[in-house]
Amino acid sequence: MLISFCGARGGDAPLTWGQRSTRRWIDWLGPHEASLNVPYLLPVPAGSDDDVVREGLRRLVDRHEALRTTYPDGAQRVLRSGSLDVVTRTGDPEAVLAELAAERFRHDDGVPVRCAIVDGTAVALVTSHLSTDWSAMMTLAAEFPALVRGESLPEPTWHPLDQAAAEATPEAVRHNVEALAHWRSILERAPRSLLDFPERTPEPERFVRLGMDSPALAAAAPMLAERWGVSVGSLLATTAGVALATLGGHDTAALRVICGNRREAPLRGMVGKAAQDGLFAVDLAAPTLRGIVHDGHNAAKRAYRYGRYDPYELDALKGAVRHERGASLDLLAFFNDLRMGRSWSVPDADPAKTRFFVDFSTPRARARAFFTLEYAPDTCLLFVLADTAYLSRDTGWALLRAVEALVLRGVADGDVPASHIADTAGLEPVRRPAGWRRAGPDWYDPSAVADVLRIACRAADVTVDADLTAHLASDVDTPEAAHALVMGALAGRTDVLAPRRYILNGRRPASGRDPLDHDGP
Structure with missing residues (x-):
């Protein structure tokens, strides 16, 4: 059943810092991932019929702009009005909650809330993590029973639109x-x-x-x-x-x-x-x-x-x-x-x-x-x-x-x-294979470094000294170019460090010091 909401304010703003952090994770996880959804079971006050519960949910969405916000093109857009489908279900509330949480939200044009009334005893509520975190969900859980009972609550004074302005x-x-x-x-x-x-x-x-x-x-x-x-x-x-x-x-x-x-x-x-x-x-x-x-x-x-x-x-x-x-x-x-x-x-x-x-x-x-x-x-x-x-x-x-x-x-x-x-x-430190070395706080495998250099720089002849100086025969012209290629190849690797110096075809940089040389952290 659709319920209509109507809030006091709508409008557009950049994402807040918290929303930007979550957006990065959502984008990394991919278009079908729903693991960042925020699920919660709201107990229904005793004696409340489904229509009263829906009215409480409508009031909750009216009050909080984050619950009626879409996220198009890296921004937030608070909807002044719209509708939310509140279905009725039977069975195990936890199972219903898990089912609702398993689907990703359509952030560009869909409201960030999904909910069901389960046997009149609980509301399975799922929100997008762009709109709530755990603290926000605790606020919703505290307010919901009072709203179902028809009580008046002080109006919220701070919303994500206000936070976005404050962060500027x-x-x-x-x-x-x-x-x-x-x-x-x-x-x-x-x-x-x-x-x-x-x-x-x-x-x-x-x-x-x-x-x-x-x-x-x-x-x-x-x-x-x-x-x-x-x-x-x-x-x-x-x-x-x-x-x-x-x-x-x-x-x-x-x-x-x-x-x-x-x-x-x-x-x-x-x-x-x-x-x-x-x-x-x-x-x-x-x-x-x-x-x-x-x-x-x-x-x-x-x-x-x-x-x-x-x-x-x-x-x-x-x-x-x-x-x-x-x-x-x-x-x-x-x-x-x-x-x-x-x-x-x-x-x-x-x-x-x-x-x-x-x-x-x-x-x-x-x-x-x-x-x-x-x-x-x-x-x-x-x-x-x-x-x-x-x-x-x-x-x-x-x-x-x-x-x-x-x-x-x-x-x-x-x-x-x-x-x-x-x-x-009761912990025994990891024993790394023979040949692994330590540079500052980091461990690395020199043979893996050499392999990365061979592949990334298309080098026929590679050696890596104990001080992470790399000698390589390659068509790469400069240490900077070699470093860029290596950095592109070691993303996510925990066994490899880039060389601190690159000596290409036996020639040191004309300055006598590789501009990418660093002494470690």
Whole structure:
């Protein structure tokens, strides 16, 4: 059944920074991918018939411009009026929700909402991620029962059109410059990937989401966070990063953290897309885990502070640093805290009750290791989406166990010496094949570098010195041209770095110094 909506305002504007971030992911995933849709089950207040529920949904769409927005040609267009099909269904609400979420939205001309009333007890609501993030969905869930009951609510004061205007102000431009400087400071020095070791044969469904259900971690994490003066989120994000860096044999843990970006008053209640990635990096130089976690807590605060930026400008920055470093900047390790400020109150729990399970698998994802922290009242739910070309299921579960083990040992002993982290975590660092070398923070395979040079530069004779100087016989005329060809060939590679110097046909550059020479981050 169609319901008609009519809002107070329509209009066009550029995409907000949050929308631009999501648009990039949607475009990368392809025209048929629906994994970024945002599904939610809204309970229907008892005694409400379907017509009353439809009226509540109409009021919800009228109130929030993001729910009646299309996204043509890289812009947002708020519809002043239109219609939404609200169907009635029977059966399992979760199954109906999954069915509605499995179809991609037509962003150019379709409303970004899909919903069904299921047996009069729940509304299966699915929105486009261009229009909502998890915080926005919580706002909708809080308002829906009151709207169904016919209650009056204060009108929203901030919408994506307002946010787009705010992001064009001088204050926002200054913040964007500061945020990009923060990203550059990490991109220049962090490992270009924490998983720079040889690929393995992936599983048929290449990406698998592994879960850990740990009442013990729910009891221990708040206790240790309070004792060490950090947040639970930064404690677990740092510990996950430490586990991943320990596995890969790195001295720095670099993760992308999902930032809700709802600190400022106008954005707190906005139904729209505000979340973006932040960049978190912590050096594992402190003598104990407590010191590393303290450093991680401060690093997390900086990451969240600078988690708002123009992603198109960040793309340009990444391209420049990628060229300077001669590396494909992988940075596909993530941590997302979805507890929404909720905290556990769990008594001491037995680690023997911890349960491990497979949540789902999928053939495509833009991640190598994606940790997600979810809330349940009586347990900690920690997941890792693992790229099985790099992490086996057993290794993925070992990473989850490592987080639990480090936190529990911190509670029991007060701290963990840095020299004991690998043993405490139960992690054995990856053993790379003989011949692999390290340049700054990065590992690479010299033979793979030589192969890339042969193919990209059509070189008949190639050698790569220990200092990443490449000698090649090729028709390529200049080091700059050789570097451009190599950079085009190593996208996504975690086993290859571009040479720091190119000596073509035995001739050094006339200046005596290759203009692409760099000393690493």
